[in-house]
Amino acid sequence: MPLLLPPPPTPPCAATSASSRRDPLDAIPRRSRRRRGGATTTASRTRSALSAAAVRDLLADDPTPRAFSALLKAAAASPRHRPSLLGEQLHAQAVVRGFLGGEEDSIILATAVLSFYASRREPGLARRVFDGMPRRNAVTWNALIKGYAQAGRGEEAILLFRDMKRQVGGDAAPDKYTFPALLSCIGREGGAGCTQVLGGALHAHVIKAGLEKDPFVGASLVSMYAARGTLEDAKFAFDQVDSLDPIVLSSMISAYVNCEEEEGALLLFLSMLCQGIKPTEFVYSSVFSVCGRMSILEMGKQVHAHSLKSDTEKDAAMRNALLTMYSDCGCIDDAKKVFSSNDNLNVVSYNSMISALGQHGYLKEAVEHYRQMKLAGLMPDDVTLLNLLSAFNHAGLVHEGLQIFNSMVDTEGIKPMYQHYACIVDMLARSGQIGEAMKVINVMPFEAEAPLWRIVLGACSKHRDIETGEHIAEMLFEIEPYEATNYILLGNIYARLGRWTEAEKVRNLMDGRGVDKDDAFSWIEMGQRTHRFGVDDRSHPISREIYGNLDRLISAIKVAGYVPDISFAAHNIQRDRKEESLYYHCEKLAFAFGDLVAPSGGTLRIMKNLRVCGDCHCAYKYFSLVTRREIILRDNKRFHHFKRGSCSCGDYW
Structure with a gap:
C-alpha cells in the first residue's frame, strides 16, 4: 500500500503587530538610549552584541538597576567563546553603586548577574552571588539550577532543587521552568550514578505540582525517558500532555528514534501531518534519519518533497540528515546534489559528505572534499579525520591512512580518540597486518x-x-x-x-x-513496498517464481565462471549439501525477486542486516554481468556497487 503523505498545512499569516512584540531592552530608561552626536544607542548595541561602548554609554547616563539587568542579559546571550570581561565589569559597577541590596530591583539585577555567570558555565561564581542575596524568588533558583545542570553538575542541581522545595513561602515554589533543566541533566547522564532513580521521582513532583500537562515540561520528560531508553515511560509522559504542541511531538518522535522504534516515529509523524501540525526542522531531520536507517527510499523522497512544500527553513542539521538519508538508501548521487545545493556549508556538512563518499567507496572524492573544506577556511574536527580514516580503511590504503593518523596532532592539532585508534587497528588487521x-x-x-x-x-x-x-x-x-x-x-x-x-x-x-546467532535477512523496496527475505525463505507469495528465477540465474553465472565457495556455508550442513545451501542465502533471494519484477536493466538496491558473505559477493558480480544491471548492496558495514562484473570495493571489504 503506497505511503502517501497528506499535503502540508497552509502556513499561517506571519504578519504580527509591532506593538504586540515587546523588546526586552524596553526596560532601559529612555535617557540611557538617547543618541549622542549620531552615535548608536545603547539599546541598539545590545540587540546585536554587548560592547565596551555600550557599557560606557550606560555608565555615563547614571543608569538604574534595570538598565544593568538588560545589559547583563545581552552579555549572557552572547556566544560563550567570547570574553566575559564586560559582564564582570557590569557586576563590579553594580556592587560599587550599591545596587545589590534587598529591594525588588536589586533581586532582578542579582538574578541577572547570577544568570550571566551560569551562562558562561561558571556555576561556582553564580552560587557566590546566590549565597549573597538576602531574598530570592523562583526565577533566581531556576537560574542557578539551570547553570549547574548545563555545566554537567547534575547532583548539585538536584540538591538545589531539594533546598528550593524546603523554602518557606510561595515565591520560590518550583514551576514549569524548574523541571526541564533537571530532567535534561538526568537525561544526559543516561540514568547513571545517583540520578538513576531520580527521573521517576521528579516525574512525581511534576504531577504533584500539576505541571504534567504543560508542553514544555512534558517534552522534557519525554526526552529524559528516551535518553534512558525507557520508551514506555516516554509514551506515558507524552500521553499526559494535554496538547498537540510541535515541541512535544518532536520529542516523542525523537524518543522513538532513540529507542530504535522507527515505525512508531513514522506513524506519529503521519498522525502529526493528518492533524495539520507543521513539522519543525528537527522533526524532518529525525524522519530523514528513520528513512535512511530503514532504507525506505520512496518514503524518504515523499518526506523530502513535503519539507519543500511546507516552506520549512532548511537549517544545516536538516540538510545533513537529508544527505545522509539518500546516502543510506544507496543514492549517493542524490546525496551529492543535496550537498551542492547547500549555500551554508559547515564542518558537519563536509563530515556528512566525506562519510557518505567513504562508505560508497569514492575515496578520491572524499579526499577532494577534505581539501575543499580546508580551502574554505573550515577547520577539520575529530569526526572529519575519523571519516577520512574510514574512507582509506575501506579502500585498503594503509600507508595513506597511517600518514593521516600520524599527522593528526602535528598538522591538525587533534588528539586521536579511541575511535581513531580502532580505525587504524581495523585498517591494519583487514590488510593482513594482524601483528601490527x-x-x-x-x-x-x-x-x-x-x-x-x-x-x-x-x-x-x-x-x-x-x-x-x-x-x-x-x-x-x-x-x-x-x-x-x-x-x-x-x-x-x-x-x-x-x-x-x-x-x-x-x-x-x-x-x-544457549547462544543464538542473529538471523540474516535482506530486503528490497519495490512498488512502494518492502520485501524481506531470510535464508532459504519460501514465505513470499510468489516464492515459486523467485526460486525458479534464482535457479536460472545460478546456471547462467556458473557458465560465466562463478564457482561456489563452500567455506561460507553453514557448519552444521552435510558436506554434499553445502554448495546447494549457498544458493538460497537471503541476498541472493532478494536479487532473484528484484530481477523478476523490475524492468530489465534497471538498478536494484538491496539491503542486508549482516555483512555480505564472500560467496554472495562473488555471485553478485556475476549477476551484474549476466543481467546487465547495476546492483547497489548495503550490508552492515558499507556499500557495494556492482556493475559489469566488478564491485566498487575492489573485492576489499
Whole structure:
C-alpha cells in the first residue's frame, strides 16, 4: 500500500503587530538610549552584541538597576567563546553603586548577574552571588539550577532543587521552568550514578505540582525517558500532555528514534501531518534519519518533497540528515546534489559528505572534499579525520591512512580518540597486518573493548590466522560468553581451513551455552513496498517464481565462471549439501525477486542486516554481468556497487 503523505498545512499569516512584540531592552530608561552626536544607542548595541561602548554609554547616563539587568542579559546571550570581561565589569559597577541590596530591583539585577555567570558555565561564581542575596524568588533558583545542570553538575542541581522545595513561602515554589533543566541533566547522564532513580521521582513532583500537562515540561520528560531508553515511560509522559504542541511531538518522535522504534516515529509523524501540525526542522531531520536507517527510499523522497512544500527553513542539521538519508538508501548521487545545493556549508556538512563518499567507496572524492573544506577556511574536527580514516580503511590504503593518523596532532592539532585508534587497528588487521594491529592495541592509551578485539578476530578469519584467532576467541568467550558473533568468527576460521570437526565443536559449544546467532535477512523496496527475505525463505507469495528465477540465474553465472565457495556455508550442513545451501542465502533471494519484477536493466538496491558473505559477493558480480544491471548492496558495514562484473570495493571489504 503506497505511503502517501497528506499535503502540508497552509502556513499561517506571519504578519504580527509591532506593538504586540515587546523588546526586552524596553526596560532601559529612555535617557540611557538617547543618541549622542549620531552615535548608536545603547539599546541598539545590545540587540546585536554587548560592547565596551555600550557599557560606557550606560555608565555615563547614571543608569538604574534595570538598565544593568538588560545589559547583563545581552552579555549572557552572547556566544560563550567570547570574553566575559564586560559582564564582570557590569557586576563590579553594580556592587560599587550599591545596587545589590534587598529591594525588588536589586533581586532582578542579582538574578541577572547570577544568570550571566551560569551562562558562561561558571556555576561556582553564580552560587557566590546566590549565597549573597538576602531574598530570592523562583526565577533566581531556576537560574542557578539551570547553570549547574548545563555545566554537567547534575547532583548539585538536584540538591538545589531539594533546598528550593524546603523554602518557606510561595515565591520560590518550583514551576514549569524548574523541571526541564533537571530532567535534561538526568537525561544526559543516561540514568547513571545517583540520578538513576531520580527521573521517576521528579516525574512525581511534576504531577504533584500539576505541571504534567504543560508542553514544555512534558517534552522534557519525554526526552529524559528516551535518553534512558525507557520508551514506555516516554509514551506515558507524552500521553499526559494535554496538547498537540510541535515541541512535544518532536520529542516523542525523537524518543522513538532513540529507542530504535522507527515505525512508531513514522506513524506519529503521519498522525502529526493528518492533524495539520507543521513539522519543525528537527522533526524532518529525525524522519530523514528513520528513512535512511530503514532504507525506505520512496518514503524518504515523499518526506523530502513535503519539507519543500511546507516552506520549512532548511537549517544545516536538516540538510545533513537529508544527505545522509539518500546516502543510506544507496543514492549517493542524490546525496551529492543535496550537498551542492547547500549555500551554508559547515564542518558537519563536509563530515556528512566525506562519510557518505567513504562508505560508497569514492575515496578520491572524499579526499577532494577534505581539501575543499580546508580551502574554505573550515577547520577539520575529530569526526572529519575519523571519516577520512574510514574512507582509506575501506579502500585498503594503509600507508595513506597511517600518514593521516600520524599527522593528526602535528598538522591538525587533534588528539586521536579511541575511535581513531580502532580505525587504524581495523585498517591494519583487514590488510593482513594482524601483528601490527596487535601492537597498536598494546600501545594505545585506551583499554581495548570487546568490539575492537572482535574486529581483529574477523580479520583472523579472513586471513586464516588460526593461532591469533584462537587466542582472541578464548578471551572474548570469557568477556562475552553469550555473543554469537565471537563463536561464528572462530568457526569461520576453521571452515576456511577445511577443519570441519573443529568448526562443528564451536557450533556445539554455542548450542551448549544457549547462544543464538542473529538471523540474516535482506530486503528490497519495490512498488512502494518492502520485501524481506531470510535464508532459504519460501514465505513470499510468489516464492515459486523467485526460486525458479534464482535457479536460472545460478546456471547462467556458473557458465560465466562463478564457482561456489563452500567455506561460507553453514557448519552444521552435510558436506554434499553445502554448495546447494549457498544458493538460497537471503541476498541472493532478494536479487532473484528484484530481477523478476523490475524492468530489465534497471538498478536494484538491496539491503542486508549482516555483512555480505564472500560467496554472495562473488555471485553478485556475476549477476551484474549476466543481467546487465547495476546492483547497489548495503550490508552492515558499507556499500557495494556492482556493475559489469566488478564491485566498487575492489573485492576489499
